[in-house]
Amino acid sequence: MLGYSAREGAFTKDQFLNGRLASVDYFPNEYAAEYEDFTQHNLNAKTVTFTLIVYEGEARAYFTSAKNNIIGVWTTLPSDYAGGMVGLFMGAHQATFTSIKIADISDAATPMTNKCKFDGATCDTTVGLCLGGPTSFPTATPSSAPTFFEDCQDPFRHPASEYVVNLFVS
Amino acid sequence: MMGCMAIVKDSFYTDFIMEITARHDDDDASGIIFGMDPNDKSMFYKSMMNNDDFFDTPTDLVQGPFLKITKKNGKPCNGTMTPETDCKNFIYF
Numbered sequence: 001m002l003g004y005s006a007r008e009g010a011f012t013k014d015q016f017l018n019g020r021l022a023s024v025d026y027f028p029n030e031y032a033a034e035y036e037d038f039t040q041h042n043l044n045a046k047t048v049t050f051t052l053i054v055y056e057g058e059a060r061a062y063f064t065s066a067k068n069n070i071i072g073v074w075t076t077l078p079s080d081y082a083g084g085m086v087g088l089f090m091g092a093h094q095a096t097f098t099s100i101k102i103a104d105i106s107d108a109a110t111p112m113t114n115k116c117k118f119d120g121a122t123c124d125t126t127v128g129l130c131l132g133g134p135t136s137f138p139t140a141t142p143s144s145a146p147t148f149f150e151d152c153q154d155p156f157r158h159p160a161s162e163y164v165v166n167l168f169v170s
Numbered sequence: 171m172m173g174c175m176a177i178v179k180d181s182f183y184t185d186f187i188m189e190i191t192a193r194h195d196d197d198d199a200s201g202i203i204f205g206m207d208p209n210d211k212s213m214f215y216k217s218m219m220n221n222d223d224f225f226d227t228p229t230d231l232v233q234g235p236f237l238k239i240t241k242k243n244g245k246p247c248n249g250t251m252t253p254e255t256d257c258k259n260f261i262y263f
Contacts, residue, residue, distance in 0.1 A: 047193040052202045052217050055185045059239055059261075061202070061217040073237050075261055077205075077215070083184025085206035089216055091173030092198035099191040102178070106185040 055105060057081060175203050182208065197221035197235075205241075215241045215261070 053060040054077070062072025088097050121133030183204070192200045201218030221235045239261040247257035 047191055048219075049189060049191045050201065050219060051187065051189045052204065053187050054183075054204060059204075059215075059217065061219075061237060061239060063219065063237075071237060073217075073239060075239060077261070078241065078259075081205055081215075083205055084182060084214065085177050085179075085203075085208055085211075086181070086183050086186065086188055087175050087177035087203040087206070088190065088200070089173055089175050089203050089218055090192075090194065090200040091218075091220075092194035092200050093196045095192065095194035095200050097176075097190050097192055097200075099189075101187075101189045102181075102183065103187045104183055104185070105187060106183070 049099075054083075173199065177203065177206060177211070213242050213244065215239065216258070 048063045050063045051061070057077050057079070058075065059077050060072060060074045062070050062074075064070055086102060088100070090097075121130035123129075124131050186204075188202050188204070190202065194200055197220075199218045199220035201216060204215050204217065206214035217237075217239045219237045240258040241261055242257060243259045245255060245257040251257060
């Protein structure tokens with residue numbers, strides 16, 4: 001899971017050090033101290049995992065610092081936000097991006113539904129659980145490849161595409 | 171700061187989670203582009219983290235270090251932008 005359980009509630013706005021929907025014209029000095037953890041990540045070839053969640057007109061962007069603090073922003077997007085293409089941005093030297101994961105959490109997304117049926121269970125969408133299934137490991141090797149159908153929806157799992165892109169700019 | 175972008179081809183996301191592991195050799199910015207208009211790729215949102223304390227006079231008045239979300243507004247980006255001519259709308263930091 002990429003840090004957003006059941007689409008809400010995984011993080012409260014109190015955990016975001018600069019709060020939510022603050023309205024200030026200048027970057028206040030007191031915020032600078034809160035961003036101190038930010039210095040942990042990208043100096044001297046250190047790495048950071050950066051997460052962006054966009055859901056129902058809100059955007060949350062954050063990383064977890066070396067001190068295990070959530071450093072992030074949480075805001076409402078403009079009403080004309082309509083989605084689109086996604087990608088990487090860099091304005092730094094020798095940036096390298098790895099382990100890039102994208103999970104579609106829209107209602108129209110094709111859920112990763114086959115695992116429940118593949119495991120021989122029955123997906124009960126009313127409770128979001130896989131029920132039944134094998135109680136022991138098979139004793140013989142199947143003579144043919146298994147088949148399965150994507151007709152069981154697990155509301156808590158979605159397909160994730162993974163890409164690896166390296167950008168080198170000097 | 172314009173920087174470089176690498177965009178996922180032929181995929182479109184409205185509600186999504188994107189996670190990256192980033193490393194670079196200085197304290198400048200990196201992040202995630204989203205909401206890019208496939209018909210006008212100059213229009214997009216940018217979420218970026220930056221550890222540098224630049225600029226002395228940022229056009230959106232938010233000096234680094236920051237974690238910021240912006241939206242391109244269609245105005246040309248150049249080295250002489252002012253808050254009135256900034257090519258992006260500041261969303262949040």
